[in-house]
Amino acid sequence: MTLLTHDRYCDEIAQQVDRFRALVTSGADLSATVPTCPEWTLERLVRHMGGALRWAATLVRTRAQEMLPREQVPLGGGPRAEGDAAALDAWLAETGEMIVGALREAGPEAKVWSCMGMVPSGFWARRMTHEITVHRADAALTVGAPYDVAPDVAADALDEWLQIAQFVQRSGARPWAAELRGPGRSIHLHATDAAAELNAEWLIELGEDGLSWRRGHEKATVALRGPLTSVLLAFYNRLPLDAPGLEVVGEREVLEFWRKHATFG
Numbered sequence: 001m002t003l004l005t006h007d008r009y010c011d012e013i014a015q016q017v018d019r020f021r022a023l024v025t026s027g028a029d030l031s032a033t034v035p036t037c038p039e040w041t042l043e044r045l046v047r048h049m050g051g052a053l054r055w056a057a058t059l060v061r062t063r064a065q066e067m068l069p070r071e072q073v074p075l076g077g078g079p080r081a082e083g084d085a086a087a088l089d090a091w092l093a094e095t096g097e098m099i100v101g102a103l104r105e106a107g108p109e110a111k112v113w114s115c116m117g118m119v120p121s122g123f124w125a126r127r128m129t130h131e132i133t134v135h136r137a138d139a140a141l142t143v144g145a146p147y148d149v150a151p152d153v154a155a156d157a158l159d160e161w162l163q164i165a166q167f168v169q170r171s172g173a174r175p176w177a178a179e180l181r182g183p184g185r186s187i188h189l190h191a192t193d194a195a196a197e198l199n200a201e202w203l204i205e206l207g208e209d210g211l212s213w214r215r216g217h218e219k220a221t222v223a224l225r226g227p228l229t230s231v232l233l234a235f236y237n238r239l240p241l242d243a244p245g246l247e248v249v250g251e252r253e254v255l256e257f258w259r260k261h262a263t264f265g
Contacts (some may be wrong), residue, residue, distance in 0.1 A: 003011040003156040006108035009125035010100050013053075017096030020049065020139060025089050028143040036138045036238050043058065045142070046088050047078035049135045049217065051097045056124045058100040060106050064113045100129060112220050116167055130157040131263070137238050151191075153234045155200050158198060162204065162213045163237065165262055169210050185254045188220035190236060191228035206258075222250035235259075 004012070014083050030043040037045060045247035055075050058064070062072075070076050079087040106112075108122030116123070118200035133149055134157070140147040149157075187204040203220055204213045224231055233239040234246055237259045248255060 002016050003152050003159070004126070004129075006103070006122050006125055009122070009129045010103050012129045013125070013132060014096055016129070016136055017053070017057050017099075018122055019090060020046070020132060020136050021092050021096075021137045023143055023145060024085055026145070029081055030085060030088075032142055032144045034138050041084065042139065042142050043088065045135060045138055046092065048093050049132060050078055050088075051076045052131055053095045053099045053128055055181065056128050057102040059114075060099075060110070060113050060121050060124050061102040062107075063110055064234070065118070066113055066114075068113070073120075078092075092202060093220070111245050114163075116171075123208050126156070129153065129213060130160050132239070133157055134236055134238065135232075137233055137236075141238070147233075151194050151198055151200070153227055154173075154228045155191075155194070156197055158202060158235065159233055162202070163209075164215070166211050184221075185251075185257075186220035186222075186260060187254060188218060188223040190217070190223060190225045191231050192225055193227045204258075206254075220250065221250060222252060222254045224248055224255060 028042060030041065030046075032041045032042045034042060034045050040048070051070065051073065053245065054076050056068055057067065059068055062068075075091065076162055080089045081087050093227055098115075103121065103125045106121040108125065110121040111118050112121050112124060113119075115125055117243050130153075133153060137147050139145075185206045187202075187206070189202040189204070191198075191200035199215050201217045202213055202215055203218045204211065224234060225239070226234070228237055230243060231246050234241055234243060235258075241245070241255060242251065
């Protein structure tokens with residue numbers, strides 16, 4: 001289940017690419033370290049994000065039936081010149097046109113390979129929407145720019161992350177997922193600024209049988225409360241738990257455990 005239509009995902013990707021480009025051309029130091037991904041510079045982050053979009057675009061455009069090596073994606077690593085903001089910007093602009101064009105042409109139902117098996121192409125529209133949503137936050141934090149995201153996009157990003165974590169745990173695809181099993185622990189996420197109809201509350205249970213989750217207001221081992229965007233970024237380990245506006249109630253170590261072990265995305 002998703003909150004957004006295929007067209008909305010496509011529109012959101014286009015908008016996010018434009019906002020990402022604005023950060024690249026803002027005069028920021030491309031060699032600056034990304035605080036949330038300290039092994040990367042800002043330029044490396046940009047190349048990673050653009051490469052992911054181009055890879056997804058190629059998968060969708062070719063209706064790939066198996067994994068496509070990244071090195072087969074045209075200009076998947078970015079422009080040859082390093083440290084050139086104008087070249088990165090032009091590359092990102094072309095990348096945005098590629099991914100949105102491929103997704104719109106395919107529609108939401110074309111069958112395409114993914115790491116979760118064969119999926120409708122709408123999977124890639126949703127996945128790339130949230131990939132760039134979170135990585136734009138990385139870029140904004142690097143350059144000290146303000147960051148915001150539409151409430152329905154933020155809520156859907158949390159849904160998708162939990163669905164991926166659940167799949168990864170069940171499939172055994174990532175070693176970290178096994179660490180999320182254990183004695184009954186639970187996390188409640190509560191967005192304090194979202195409209196009631198969005199139902200922006202989640203209960204995540206980390207039990208012996210694995211991860212389960214549902215929307216709703218329920219008591220938990222620990223609760224994370226605050227503005228929806230801040231809750232999203234903190235849950236994704238992009239903001240500290242004591243960031244302004246956030247409140248942790250209960251056993252903080254359960255949240256820290258999640259942030260340490262759930263490292264996809």
